[in-house]
Amino acid sequence: MTSTTDPSAHTDHGRRQRHRTALREASPLEVSAMLSETATVGPDPAPAQPPALPLDIPSGPGFLSGTAGESVPVTHGGRTYRVREGDDLPSVAARFGVSAPALVELNGLGRRPRLRPGQILSLPERRPSSGAAAVRVRPGDTLASIAAAQHRSRADIRRANAMGESSLIVEGELLALSGSGAMSQRPLRRPEDLGELPAVAADAHGYPEETVLAARINKRSLTARAIPSRRAARRMIETVAAEHGVDPQLASAVAQLESGWHHGVVSPGNAIGIMQVTPHAAWTASVRIARRLDVLDARDNVTAGVVILAALTDVAADEREALSAYYQGLRSVRAHGPYPDTARFASSALIIAERLRAEVRR
Structure with missing residues (x-):
């Protein structure tokens, strides 16, 4: 159950705008099976070295052709696109309503798809949007992700x-998926109909009411999920980080500061779980690795956080800037510099990471 702002507006790959001034500008609550998140900004430059696609993505026909769940042979749609400065695979896929794996398959881009300005991409055939009449909401869906999947x-x-x-x-x-709504039998849903909700982990003063409500809904949803022990969570982080080429100790340091390696933590800004990932950040990570991630699932949550950290490490000047961007957002860090709590976060993460590295070397 997740919610998000506009996923077509790709964020700084940072997982949230933590600061309350930004949160006041957040979009209204979007609960998809039921979670929410905050406002986003424009895209960051494409990473110099894009992360590899996951090994379990098929290499032959059968990639998703712009839909959330239907496997079809990828065919040329008779359209091409000239890559512009700043484009990356997820942004091009989102712009034309096709899947990233379909672009990879049709253009033979390989596991580390790097797009060059001026490069001509063949665009896959887009499935007609008049196919399905309705869609059933799945765990982790948001209104925005459903809209993108169904064009x-x-x-x-x-x-x-x-x-x-x-x-x-x-x-x-x-x-x-279509119609005027005049014959809709869908009941109106109000916050007061959601029943008793748990409190979130910190003071919610200054956060938008809708965001806090979504965070409390997510907190309730987590109680129905398996919560790994802190020891198991730390092992999971190290394994996933190694799979994505991220320093396991750096990822563990981020998780220790964010949640204390505890998946049951939800912030008033709707940052969820071990890596404190918002639903929209999870959606962005999903597009980046071409696999749907459920932010309420512990391993998927870790995967989203690690993928975001990997992307930031690729484009940041150094580890300190990457950590600052994870906390505050890269675009914000570069535009305004790290805020005081961001600077404390980055410094603490570097100290913890070095201590964890020293433990490994013993």
């Missing part, structure tokens, strides 16, 4: 389901 706008889906300005969706419900 609709969020406004179209809201209209079809008589949702008004709400973005609240519930796991298991059936959403119409």
